[in-house]
Amino acid sequence: MRKTFLVCCLFSLSMLWCFYACLQEDSFIGNNKVDRFFNTFGADENVCWIAEQLRQKNDSSEFVSAFVCKYGYPRWEKAHEFPEGENVVYAVPVKSVVPDSEINSIWFFSMGQDSTTYRIYTREMAESITTRVGGDGVEETWMFDYFTINALHKKPESGISFVYSTADTGTRAAYESWECVHAFAGYEGYEADLGWHCWFTGFVYLMDANFDKLDGGSSGSIGGGGNSDSSNSTPTEPQDIKPQDQDPDKEDRSPCGTASKLSSDASLRLKVNSLFNAVQNYRVGDTENGWIKTTTGDYIYPNMKEAEHLGYANTSLSGKMITEQYHSHPAGAPFPSWADLKVLATRYQRGQINAANFSYGVVSSMGCFTMVITSESAFSAFAQSVLDNDVDLRDSYGSMLKTKTNGVDSAVAKFIDFLKTSVSGLDVLFNEASYNSSGNARLGNWQAKDSNGSANISNYNCN
Structure with missing residues (x-):
């Protein structure tokens, strides 16, 4: 009793x-709760897109309050990706509003060819399964403990611990990389082996999904299938355009002609100068900004902007080829970050880049740094290495960052040296800031740039 x-x-x-x-x-006052719920800073681009579609649905049918009360807040940046048949699944841990709680809920999103389904999986559900089928329950519950450690940096009450490992396989058309954890529980010297658990971390070709319905329940279907309106389905043509389909006659292009072309493009110059003026008037907390231009002449703008990150909704790019992608580094380096290179490589691998007529730019207070693809075969291999997180390439990028520079010229030159050493198939154009008699900065024309391997810049030989 x-x-x-x-x-x-x-x-x-x-x-x-x-x-x-x-x-x-x-x-919470105003939209603070909603902003916190949809804070995707540091998350994968596809996860950001999922969150943005959910935000739009919340605007028309508010579900966040009930979700937070029952489950908590999603930690989008801690999501893990793995394959499930032909789909790609994202597991998003959800942090409870109850203090000192472990991760007790995981939000799963399964992205298919024309729809995305979702479901909430809770520790209570997992323990119920264990009660029905018997066993130690590790297979049903290990991921809650993993996310408790990984997302909350807490030791779970179960006493479980993980040893990390990686595995690679080439059994699919795309190169795959897997991350595994070896689970143990108990005291040191008396630990029980609870087996290996793995998930996919490498690159796969993703089909764009179209959100159609979200009711705030524990599971459902978002877009495509069922009774969804097929008129709202999202085109998936980019998935059928592979890098090797590009015209081989466009190989080994000189950057000189591109520099002249960009310099004579009035609309590009206007937009680049707008970004440049913003970074010249930088204030602490300013966010990155930018745009993407398609082959049809349309401009697409980011749906998420942070101080060191921005993202685009996949639906806005579905079925479209890109000719321009520019963004600002308000208080950062004048050249692309490693994350920028991964975005560029991903767009190329998805067949979204018109390589023969494409420029990628970073605007900083030093000017506009632009890359163009001059050897597509070399760039294809470089892009794959970036997506594979090739150790040598990452080390080379890291060494480049550590190289001391003396002004903008050597900063740009050391990045050119990195691109040349990596056989990237990319060349650099730079539109350096100049100052008039009043001390006001402005941008002029792009110049094709080169370096001698020791961070000494020079103009590209355009004769």
Whole structure:
């Protein structure tokens, strides 16, 4: 009797605390709760897109409050990716609003060819499965403990620990990389081996999905299939355009002609100068900005902007080829980050880049740094190495960052040296800031640039 009474009291206290936590969450002013719910800083580009579609649905049918009260806040940046048949699944840990809680909910999104389904998986569900089928329950519950360690940096009550490993395979058309954890539980010297658990971390070709319905429930289907409106389906032509389909006659292009072409493009110069003026007037907290231009002449703008990151909704690019992609580094380096290179490589591998007529730019207070593809076969191999997180390439990029520079010229030159050493198939154009008699900065024309391997810049030989 006492035991039953104690259990009931503890259950009542936990329910009261959950109710109190929900009241506290509801005391948020304005859209603070929504902004926190959809904060995707540092997340994968596809995860950012998923969150943006959910935000749009929340605008028309508010579900965030109920979700937060029942499950908590998604940690989008901690999502893990793995394959499930022909689909790609993202597992997003959800942090409870109850203080000191472990990860007790995981939001799964399965992205298919023309739809995305979702479901919430809770520790309570996992333990119910264990009760029905028996066993130690590790297969059903290990991921909650993994995310508790990985997302919350807490040691789970289960006492489980993980040893990390990686594995590579070439069994699919695309190169695959897997991350695995070897689970153990118990005290040192008396640990039980709980087996290996793996998920996919490498690059796969993803089909764009179209969100169609979200009811805020624990599971559902978003876009395509069922009774969804097929008139809203998203084209997936880019998935059928592979890099090798590009015209081989466009190989080994000189950057000189591109520099002249960009310099005579009035609309490009206007937009680049707008970004340049923004970074010249930088204030702490300013976000990156930029645009993408398609072969049809349309401009697409980011749906998410942070101080050191921006993202685009995949639906806005579906079925479209890109000729320009420019963004700003308000208080950063004048050349692309490693994350920028991964975005560029991903777009190329998805067949979204018109390599023969494409420029990728970074605008900083030093000017406009632009890359063009001059050897597509070399760039294809370089892009694959970037996506594979090739150790030698990452080390080369890291060494380049550590190289001391003396002004903008040597900063640009050391990046050119990195591109040349990596046989990237990319050449650099630079539109350097100049100053008039009043001390006001402006941008002039692009110049094709070269370096001698020791961070000494020079103009490209355009004769």
